[in-house]
Amino acid sequence: MKTEELKELFEKMTLSEKLGQLTQTTAEHFIKNEGDEADDDIEKELVETGPAFDELEEQKEALFTVGSVLGVSGAKVINRIQKNFLEQNRLKIPLLFMHDAIHGYRTVFPIPLAMAGSFDEETVKLAAKCTAKELRAVGIHVNFSPMNDLVRDARWGRVMESFGEDAVVSGRLGKAMIQGYQGSTDGTIGRNGVASCLKHFAAYGAAEGGRDYAAVDLSWKEFFGAYAKPYEIALEGKPRFVMSSFNSLNGEPATASRFLLTDVLRGRYGFDGIVISDWGAVAELKNHGVASDDRDAAKLALNAGVEIEMTSSSYLRFGKELAEKNRGLEKKINEAVWKVLCLKNALGLFENPYANEAEEEKVLLSQELLDAAKRAACESCVLLKNEKLLPIKKDCRTMILTGPYAKTKELLGNWSCRGSFDDTVSLEEGMKAVFPNARVEAYENFSECPKELLETADFVLVTLGEAWELSGEGHSSANLELPVKQQELIEAVRASGRDFAAVVFSGRPLALGSVDEKIPALMWCWYPGTCTGMAVAELLAGECSPSGKLAMSLPRVSGQAPLYYNEYRSGRPANESSYSSRYQDCGIGALYPFGHGLSYAKIIYSDAAVSSGTIRGGETVTFSVKVTNSSEYSVKETVLLYMNDPVSALVRPVKELLDFKRVSLKPHQSAEVIFEVSSEALKYLNNELKRVIEPGIVNLFLNSEEKPAAQIQYE
Ligand code: GLC
Numbered sequence: 152m153k154t155e156e157l158k159e160l161f162e163k164m165t166l167s168e169k170l171g172q173l174t175q176t177t178a179e180h181f182i183k184n185e186g187d188e189a190d191d192d193i194e195k196e197l198v199e200t201g202p203a204f205d206e207l208e209e210q211k212e213a214l215f216t217v218g219s220v221l222g223v224s225g226a227k228v229i230n231r232i233q234k235n236f237l238e239q240n241r242l243k244i245p246l247l248f249m250h251d252a253i254h255g256y257r258t259v260f261p262i263p264l265a266m267a268g269s270f271d272e273e274t275v276k277l278a279a280k281c282t283a284k285e286l287r288a289v290g291i292h293v294n295f296s297p298m299n300d301l302v303r304d305a306r307w308g309r310v311m312e313s314f315g316e317d318a319v320v321s322g323r324l325g326k327a328m329i330q331g332y333q334g335s336t337d338g339t340i341g342r343n344g345v346a347s348c349l350k351h352f353a354a355y356g357a358a359e360g361g362r363d364y365a366a367v368d369l370s371w372k373e374f375f376g377a378y379a380k381p382y383e384i385a386l387e388g389k390p391r392f393v394m395s396s397f398n399s400l401n402g403e404p405a406t407a408s409r410f411l412l413t414d415v416l417r418g419r420y421g422f423d424g425i426v427i428s429d430w431g432a433v434a435e436l437k438n439h440g441v442a443s444d445d446r447d448a449a450k451l452a453l454n455a456g457v458e459i460e461m462t463s464s465s466y467l468r469f470g471k472e473l474a475e476k477n478r479g480l481e482k483k484i485n486e487a488v489w490k491v492l493c494l495k496n497a498l499g500l501f502e503n504p505y506a507n508e509a510e511e512e513k514v515l516l517s518q519e520l521l522d523a524a525k526r527a528a529c530e531s532c533v534l535l536k537n538e539k540l541l542p543i544k545k546d547c548r549t550m551i552l553t554g555p556y557a558k559t560k561e562l563l564g565n566w567s568c569r570g571s572f573d574d575t576v577s578l579e580e581g582m583k584a585v586f587p588n589a590r591v592e593a594y595e596n597f598s599e600c601p602k603e604l605l606e607t608a609d610f611v612l613v614t615l616g617e618a619w620e621l622s623g624e625g626h627s628s629a630n631l632e633l634p635v636k637q638q639e640l641i642e643a644v645r646a647s648g649r650d651f652a653a654v655v656f657s658g659r660p661l662a663l664g665s666v667d668e669k670i671p672a673l674m675w676c677w678y679p680g681t682c683t684g685m686a687v688a689e690l691l692a693g694e695c696s697p698s699g700k701l702a703m704s705l706p707r708v709s710g711q712a713p714l715y716y717n718e719y720r721s722g723r724p725a726n727e728s729s730y731s732s733r734y735q736d737c738g739i740g741a742l743y744p745f746g747h748g749l750s751y752a753k754i755i756y757s758d759a760a761v762s763s764g765t766i767r768g769g770e771t772v773t774f775s776v777k778v779t780n781s782s783e784y785s786v787k788e789t790v791l792l793y794m795n796d797p798v799s800a801l802v803r804p805v806k807e808l809l810d811f812k813r814v815s816l817k818p819h820q821s822a823e824v825i826f827e828v829s830s831e832a833l834k835y836l837n838n839e840l841k842r843v844i845e846p847g848i849v850n851l852f853l854n855s856e857e858k859p860a861a862q863i864q865y866e
Pocket residue numbers: 200201221251295350429430624
């Protein structure tokens with residue numbers, strides 16, 4: 152509708168109706184009584200992602216003023232809910248429907264931590280675009296994604312939802328995901344787009360001890376210099392929503408923090424969209440001990456800048472009296488409601504609030520989407536080691552798959568929305584398809600493998616990892632080691648004397664320090680999604696070369712967490728001496744560090760050069776390097792450019808990722824990869840929160856090389 156008409160509608164709203172627009176609830180409230188078979192469909196579509204709040208049940212009239220619903224999907228179901236709702240909503244303001252499709256809806260892509268390993272903004276953008284297509288087809292308007300929390304602690308189960316331990320990688324991939332969901336770069340929503348909700352603001356990934364929902368306490372230098380950086384970069388993608396996080400930061404719950412949600416998010420980062428709380432986070436201000444009751448909680452959250460209250464209903468119950476006492480709050484409420492109405496209008500909901508039920512079947516799991524999901528899965532797996540055993544020879548006649556993931560279709564990872572295991576290609580199915588002439592047999596229990604088969608097997612593929620349910624929200628683990636049963640499996644396969652490799656499925660980094668040297672070839676697959684079987688099989692068969700790199704360091708033992716590559720320098724850097732920064736009972740550093748990843752191809756780097764050996768404030772130099780694919784494979788190569796600043800006023804990290812680029816190379820093709828290095832990018836945040844750098848040498852490094860590829864004198 153025209154803006155004038157929208158304004159007229161706005162003027163008709165009562166304060167209570169406005170507070171309704173700022174309330175989000177779950178769908179069970181809108182299911183009619185038993186017996187209406189169409190509504191029975193709704194029950195199975197409900198996805199509960201937090202503890203239930205039931206105050207709303209006692210406020211029937213308020214119920215039909217709410218502005219949005221979360222956790223339900225399916226065109227038919229959503230249309231029933233919308234219809235039930237509009238019949239009772241006085242001003243016929245349609246519901247917004249929101250959901251968590253953080254790595255796909257029905258076509259499930261690799262978990263975000265896996266996709267991060269592609270280091271490919273285009274791959275991530277395509278995954279988001281495909282997800283948005285399915286979401287719109289099933290009636291969803293807003294996606295609670297990307298999760299852009301920086302994570303350095305693998306004990307925190309939500310690491311699977313993140314893009315890992317580097318702020319630049321996380322921010323750029325988050326920005327790409329936002330643009331993919333919305334189908335634009337300016338915050339508008341494309342025809343097949345959905346509004347994106349950047350979460351969780353802020354620093355939720357720094358929960359103490361890697362325990363979900365625990366407090367976060369950081370220096371502001373560390374917050375702004377590392378943990379806030381992914382959101383700052385991702386906000387360039389113009390998400391329509393930001394979600395406040397459960398955690399407190401330096402004593403203030405994010406959901407009650409005016410500093411975070413207004414001064415930083417809007418003032419410093421320029422966000423002009425809608426802030427929504429996380430599930431019940433407003434009510435939980437009482438648990439944090441900063442609110443004595445729900446009225447207090449509502450006042451704190453409204454003042455902080457939370458505009459939609461997710462699942463609890465203190466705005467509905469106390470917002471009116473709070474606003475009548477405080478005109479400032481009423482102004483905030485009006486501004487928030489206007490933004491919600493404008494979004495509904497931009498989505499065309501006033502003209503057509505319904506999903507196209509005929510569209511749903513055409514879009515879900517279409518070949519285009521499955522192809523994109525397989526591409527992402529191929530680019531996300533990381534070849535960690537390979538003692539000349541991979542790829543598996545094409546003439547392999549007999550192959551055994553064994554371990555907990557040999558046959559299962561449960562390969563989607565957590566937060567897989569409406570993904571179905573029935574649609575998922577298992578590893579067994581994939582290997583049989585890719586090795587059609589081989590005898591491929593899968594035994595979850597290696598001991599059940601027939602002796603004659605084992606004696607004739609050319610190859611054994613061992614599957615290891617952690618069940619998908621053990622990572623994700625509310626799944627923090629103190630122990631990152633493989634289960635004993637899997638360690639015994641490795642021993643048994645080794646004892647068989649057959650050639651073998653291992654693949655790992657996991658939502659988090661696991662600690663393989665005790666078994667790594669027993670495994671001759673190892674590929675880390677994370678959770679690759681619907682197309683797992685084909686993607687992993689094609690990689691193992693060498694139909695494509697692995698190209699993924701680790702976006703998160705893999706530890707030797709659990710006790711190393713938190714573990715990340717860009718740690719600050721120490722006066723006694725880790726070395727063989729006990730008088731150095733190391734554990735006495737485990738090796739030094741990560742088992743496999745951030746950025747590690749092998750290829751089947753031989754990639755040669757040469758002719759690294761900088762356009763100038765000196766740089767001053769406000770200047771930019773280019774760093775170029777020739778990358779040659781001297782193999783018969785077509786490859787995608789990620790080039791990582793790091794820096795370190797050997798002498799600085801404050802202690803800086805041992806090295807820091809400056810930039811990354813992805814280059815596609817045909818067999819025997821070379822390309823020149825050019826990076827623009829600005830003086831700004833070389834700086835660091837000091838304790839006064841100023842970006843500074845002192846004159847002196849800056850080293851530039853390529854990938855995991857120890858020796859600088861170039862040096863620049865900062866003048
Ligand atoms: C959950 C999660 C959040 C999600 C929301 C809605 O508790 O913290 O990431 O988007 O609730 O499901």
